[in-house]
Amino acid sequence: MILMITGTRTGIGKALAEHFLDAGHDVVGCSRKPATLDHPRYRHHQVDLADAGPTRSMFRSVRQEYGHLDALINNAGTSSMNHFMTTPEETSRKIFDINFFAVLNCCREAVKLLRKSSGPSSAILNVSTVAVPWALEGQLAYSASKSAVEQLVRVMSKELSAFNIRVNGIGLPPVHTVLTRTVPRPKIDALVARQAISRQCTTADIVGPVEFLIGRQSEFITGETLFLGGVH
Numbered sequence: 001m002i003l004m005i006t007g008t009r010t011g012i013g014k015a016l017a018e019h020f021l022d023a024g025h026d027v028v029g030c031s032r033k034p035a036t037l038d039h040p041r042y043r044h045h046q047v048d049l050a051d052a053g054p055t056r057s058m059f060r061s062v063r064q065e066y067g068h069l070d071a072l073i074n075n076a077g078t079s080s081m082n083h084f085m086t087t088p089e090e091t092s093r094k095i096f097d098i099n100f101f102a103v104l105n106c107c108r109e110a111v112k113l114l115r116k117s118s119g120p121s122s123a124i125l126n127v128s129t130v131a132v133p134w135a136l137e138g139q140l141a142y143s144a145s146k147s148a149v150e151q152l153v154r155v156m157s158k159e160l161s162a163f164n165i166r167v168n169g170i171g172l173p174p175v176h177t178v179l180t181r182t183v184p185r186p187k188i189d190a191l192v193a194r195q196a197i198s199r200q201c202t203t204a205d206i207v208g209p210v211e212f213l214i215g216r217q218s219e220f221i222t223g224e225t226l227f228l229g230g231v232h
C-alpha cells in the first residue's frame with residue numbers, strides 16, 4: 001500500500017508511519033518542521049497544511065512519484081485549552097484552519113489519487129477526539145473543529161462512495177504526546193477514569209484499529225467514527 005499520513009514528525013502520526021513502514025508499506029508523511037524519520041520507503045514533505053498552495057504541490061509530487069494513493073490518514077492537528085471567553089478569535093480560526101480546512105483540502109487533493117488505487121476500495125481516515133462526545137470544557141474550538149471533521153466523515157462517505165473511497169474516523173481518548181504534555185496529570189487521570197477501559201491509551205492501542213479501518217477487512221464500513229477505550 002501507498003499511504004499518506006499527515007503530521008508524522010511526532011506523536012501518533014510518527015507511530016503510525018513507523019508501524020506501516022515496518023509492515024512493508026510506502027509512507028508519505030508531512031509536518032512543518034523537518035522529518036524525524038529516516039527510511040528508504042518514507043518520503044517527507046515539509047509543509048504547513050494551513051497553506052492550500054503548498055499542500056497542493058505536495059500532492060502533485062506524490063502523483064509524480066507514485067501515481068496513486070491507497071489511503072490517506074488525516075492525523076495532523078492542533079489544540080488550545082482555554083475558557084472560550086479568554087480564547088482570541090485568531091486562535092479559534094487557526095485551530096479550524098488546521099483541524100478542519102486542512103483536512104478538507106487534503107481530502108480534495110487525495111481523492112484524485114485514491115481513485116487510481118488498484119484495490120477494491122481506498123480509504124480516508126480522520127482523527128477525532130473524546131472532546132467531542134464528552135463536550136469537554138476548555139476545548140470549545142478544538143472539539144467544534146473535530147465535530148466538523150466527524151460530520152465531514154458522514155457526508156463525504158456518501159459523496160465518495162461512487163468512487164469506491166471509504167471515509168471513516170477514529171476517536172481517541174488522551175494519549176501521551178507533544179499535544180497533551182502540558183495537560184496536568186490529575187486532568188488526564190480524570191478523563192481516563194471516565195473510559196470503560198480505565199487505563200491511558202497508547203499508540204500501540206491505535207495502530208490495530210487504524211490498520212483495520214484503512215484495510216480490506218473493513219471494506220463494508222464507511223461514514224463511521226470509531227471511539228477507542230469505551231468512551232460513550
Ligand SMILES: NC(=O)c1ccc[n+]([C@@H]2O[C@H](COP(=O)([O-])OP(=O)(O)OC[C@H]3O[C@@H](n4cnc5c(N)ncnc54)[C@H](OP(=O)(O)O)[C@@H]3O)[C@@H](O)[C@H]2O)c1
Binds near residue numbers: 031075
Ligand atoms: N494526544 C492526544 O491525547 C489526542 C487525543 C485525541 C485526538 N488526538 C488527535 O490526534 C492527532 C495527532 O495528535 P498528537 O497527539 O500526535 O499531536 P502531536 O504530537 O502534536 O503531533 C501533531 C503532528 O502534526 C504536525 N502538524 C501540526 N500542525 C501542522 C500543520 N499546520 N501542518 C503540517 N503538520 C502539522 C506536527 O508537526 P510540526 O509541528 O512539525 O508541524 C506533528 O507531527 C491530532 O489530530 C489530535 O487532535 C490526540
